[in-house]
Amino acid sequence: MSGGSVIVSELRAALAPHGVFIRGIISFDEGEGPLLADGMPARSVILLGNIGGSIWEPFSRWRQASENSGHTDPLDEWSKAIIKPLASAFEATAYFPSDPPWQPFQRWAMQAEGLKASPLGILIHPDYGLWHGYRGALGFAGTIEEDGPGRIAAHPCDHCAEKPCLTACPVDAITSVGFDVAACRSHLQTDAGKTGCMIGGCLARNACPVGSAYRYSPAQLAFHMAALRS
Numbered sequence: 001m002s003g004g005s006v007i008v009s010e011l012r013a014a015l016a017p018h019g020v021f022i023r024g025i026i027s028f029d030e031g032e033g034p035l036l037a038d039g040m041p042a043r044s045v046i047l048l049g050n051i052g053g054s055i056w057e058p059f060s061r062w063r064q065a066s067e068n069s070g071h072t073d074p075l076d077e078w079s080k081a082i083i084k085p086l087a088s089a090f091e092a093t094a095y096f097p098s099d100p101p102w103q104p105f106q107r108w109a110m111q112a113e114g115l116k117a118s119p120l121g122i123l124i125h126p127d128y129g130l131w132h133g134y135r136g137a138l139g140f141a142g143t144i145e146e147d148g149p150g151r152i153a154a155h156p157c158d159h160c161a162e163k164p165c166l167t168a169c170p171v172d173a174i175t176s177v178g179f180d181v182a183a184c185r186s187h188l189q190t191d192a193g194k195t196g197c198m199i200g201g202c203l204a205r206n207a208c209p210v211g212s213a214y215r216y217s218p219a220q221l222a223f224h225m226a227a228l229r230s
């Protein structure tokens with residue numbers, strides 16, 4: 001796409017103050033991409049997200065400033081407030097991870113960066129561990145030539161002999177065959193859950209030794225746990 005590298009560098013600059021990073025660039029064969037606002041399939045998608053607690057300060061400042069605005073999903077609304085104007089400016093279509101129909105954000109991340117799923121279902125990064133996520137994506141009609149962060153060959157879980165994430169959950173909600181959402185949510189309603197995972201974060205996620213420098217702050221952990229319980 002002509003001007004692809006200009007788009008990438010301008011996007012990087014516009015997102016940096018918000019702690020949002022370009023997490024990957026995916027090129028699609030004709031007809032394979034998600035639909036753009038005009039109904040045509042995208043040829044490329046730029047994946048946007050947080051690395052560790054990068055978004056927490058900017059998001060918290062925005063939240064304090066708009067405390068009485070009645071946000072039901074404040075992180076999603078903040079993401080939209082940042083990403084939608086960029087979509088307009090770059091003639092792109094914005095996608096958000098929690099908006100139905102769910103776009104395959106994790107599949108895109110696997111394609112773009114070569115990440116793989118951990119036993120928790122969350123993708124694990126060799127540097128950031130389980131401490132990263134996706135805030136949105138921008139779809140374009142043309143191909144973007146610029147490279148993203150690059151593909152990762154190593155998968156930390158393959159070399160993790162002990163796999164402490166599989167034994168840390170008090171109700172065994174994390175299993176080698178999937179995440180038992182009902183068992184997890186029931187536990188979060190109990191006194192043990194309220195004083196444990198709800199305050200300190202998911203014990204299984206915390207047990208992973210990879211990327212501990214990127215671990216979320218206690219305030220951010222509690223925020224995400226409240227969202228998971230609801």
Ligand code: B12
Nearest residue numbers: 097102103104105106107120121122123133134179224228
């Ligand atoms: C539905 C959903 C959930 C459901 C899961 C229900 C279930 N049993 O699958 C619930 C609400 C329980 C959930 C919980 C969490 N989720 Co969630 N979730 C999603 C959502 C909205 C859709 C997933 C999906 O089905 N996609 C549909 C298909 C089309 O997409 P796909 O990429 O092709 O499919 C992948 C997923 O389905 C994945 N998968 C399969 N089983 C599971 C199970 C879990 C728990 C997860 C996270 C993924 C997962 O494997 C596929 C790989 O190709 C995505 C956002 C998105 N749009 O992808 C976030 C998403 C997957 N969740 C995410 C996160 C971080 C979490 C939580 C940690 C959040 C929290 N508040 O603590 C917890 C996990 C708890 C734990 N113990 O680990 C992140 C993962 C980031 C990453 N590093 O990979 C995403 C991408 C959202 C984001 N904004 O970044 N989640």
Ligand code: SF4
Nearest residue numbers: 118157160164165208
């Ligand atoms: S504890 Fe080991 S198996 Fe579990 S997510 Fe971390 S690296 Fe992967």
Ligand code: SF4
Nearest residue numbers: 169184197202203204
């Ligand atoms: S939040 Fe707590 S109950 Fe839920 S999966 Fe994690 S450790 Fe288990």
